[in-house]
Amino acid sequence: MPDSELTSQVFAFPAREFPAAAAATVSIQAELVDRISAGDEEAFGELYRMYAPMAHGIVLARVPRNDVDDIVQEVFISAYENLATLKNKDAVGSWLAMIARNRAAEYFRRARPMDEIPDEIGQDDAERTEANEILAAIRTLPEAYKETIVLRLVEGMTGQEIAEQTGLTPDSVRVNLHRGMRLLRDKLGIEVKR
Amino acid sequence: MNEEYLWNKKGSDPEIEILENALKPLRFAGSVPPRLPARVAERNKASRRGFFGFWLAPAFAAVAVAIVGLAVYWPASRVTNIATGPEDSSVLSGKTEVTKSEERPAPITVPPVQKPAPIVTLYKVPKRRTLRPTNLVAVKSVRKAPHVKLTKEEEYAYSQLMLALAITSSKLKIVKDTLDGPDARTMVPIKEKDAFRK
Numbered sequence: 001m002p003d004s005e006l007t008s009q010v011f012a013f014p015a016r017e018f019p020a021a022a023a024a025t026v027s028i029q030a031e032l033v034d035r036i037s038a039g040d041e042e043a044f045g046e047l048y049r050m051y052a053p054m055a056h057g058i059v060l061a062r063v064p065r066n067d068v069d070d071i072v073q074e075v076f077i078s079a080y081e082n083l084a085t086l087k088n089k090d091a092v093g094s095w096l097a098m099i100a101r102n103r104a105a106e107y108f109r110r111a112r113p114m115d116e117i118p119d120e121i122g123q124d125d126a127e128r129t130e131a132n133e134i135l136a137a138i139r140t141l142p143e144a145y146k147e148t149i150v151l152r153l154v155e156g157m158t159g160q161e162i163a164e165q166t167g168l169t170p171d172s173v174r175v176n177l178h179r180g181m182r183l184l185r186d187k188l189g190i191e192v193k194r
Numbered sequence: 195m196n197e198e199y200l201w202n203k204k205g206s207d208p209e210i211e212i213l214e215n216a217l218k219p220l221r222f223a224g225s226v227p228p229r230l231p232a233r234v235a236e237r238n239k240a241s242r243r244g245f246f247g248f249w250l251a252p253a254f255a256a257v258a259v260a261i262v263g264l265a266v267y268w269p270a271s272r273v274t275n276i277a278t279g280p281e282d283s284s285v286l287s288g289k290t291e292v293t294k295s296e297e298r299p300a301p302i303t304v305p306p307v308q309k310p311a312p313i314v315t316l317y318k319v320p321k322r323r324t325l326r327p328t329n330l331v332a333v334k335s336v337r338k339a340p341h342v343k344l345t346k347e348e349e350y351a352y353s354q355l356m357l358a359l360a361i362t363s364s365k366l367k368i369v370k371d372t373l374d375g376p377d378a379r380t381m382v383p384i385k386e387k388d389a390f391r392k
Contacts, residue, residue, distance in 0.1 A: 052224075052227075072225075132220075154220050
């Protein structure tokens with residue numbers, strides 16, 4: 001048996017699968033950032049369409065629903081203004097997620113002491129009321145779980161998409177989804193029993 | 195709970211599907227991207243010049259001003275040194291004689307002749323000296339620009355330029371002193387020093 005063949009049998013490493021889809025996404029991200037830096041508003045629109053649901057989900061998990069759209073807009077304007085500070089163009093998703101989290105936290109810092117108007121007011125639709133109740137239950141979950149659960153259940157993203165867009169590892173997302181769903185089911189079950 | 199459905203929506207899980215359907219009204223509706231200010235786009239473009247783009251212009255300006263300063267300062271200093279040398283030595287020698295005759299000399303006497311007017315008549319100043327005022331005017335005109343409103347970057351570049359000029363000027367002074375030797379006018383003769391101590 002030739003040496004090379006023997007070596008290949010002894011060191012039989014599994015063929016590493018290169019995530020082609022992820023690589024393509026990465027290059028698209030970098031290209032988008034370059035175009036936006038050059039002043040291309042259309043590219044900014046593409047970035048917005050790509051990441052707005054993610055930013056929306058992250059903000060919705062924390063902030064009253066009526067203010068979510070405004071904060072999402074603020075997130076993207078802030079990102080545009082500070083685009084020069086972005087070091088890794090491929091990580092624009094996780095950078096946007098971080099801005100969204102910071103903006104949501106800032107919302108509570110700058111919020112004036114006033115009674116919050118419940119989301120249900122002005123909405124006769126029973127579906128919306130039900131949605132708000134479930135959302136309220138999700139918001140009581142730990143920080144890491146509620147964000148992932150909102151992105152999965154509200155925004156309809158898959159686990160892989162959540163990982164790619166937020167910069168979390170797929171394993172973390174999987175764990176967050178599993179534990180978050182278990183806690184949510186318990187909470188909703190408790191509410192039903194009461 | 196169907197883990198596969200929770201992860202990538204493959205298969206089915208009635209419980210999760212119910213939650214998804216209930217939460218659908220809260221989903222991102224797809225709004226128009228925010229309108230961007232043009233000023234920010236310009237700033238983003240400018241900020242991409244990088245380190246060299248930012249420093250190159252002030253560095254060139256500093257070098258240019260240093261060369262102009264050198265061209266003005268160097269000939270002027272040489273002319274004054276040539277002119278004041280012999281005169282000062284004669285003055286100082288005369289002074290020492292005076293102090294010898296007195297018992298208690300004045301602590302420090304300023305040399306009586308300081309004006310270079312007669313010296314100019316003794317030594318013909320080369321024609322290039324007449325160029326100095328025009329050069330100085332040019333330098334002054336450069337300084338008369340602060341009323342222009344500067345951006346932060348420009349203000350920073352201006353301060354760096356001033357610093358570079360100050361450093362260049364001090365270095366030139368050192369070079370000049372090294373080449374010309376110490377200025378005779380600022381020196382006190384040894385004999386005079388001894389007399390003062392007594």
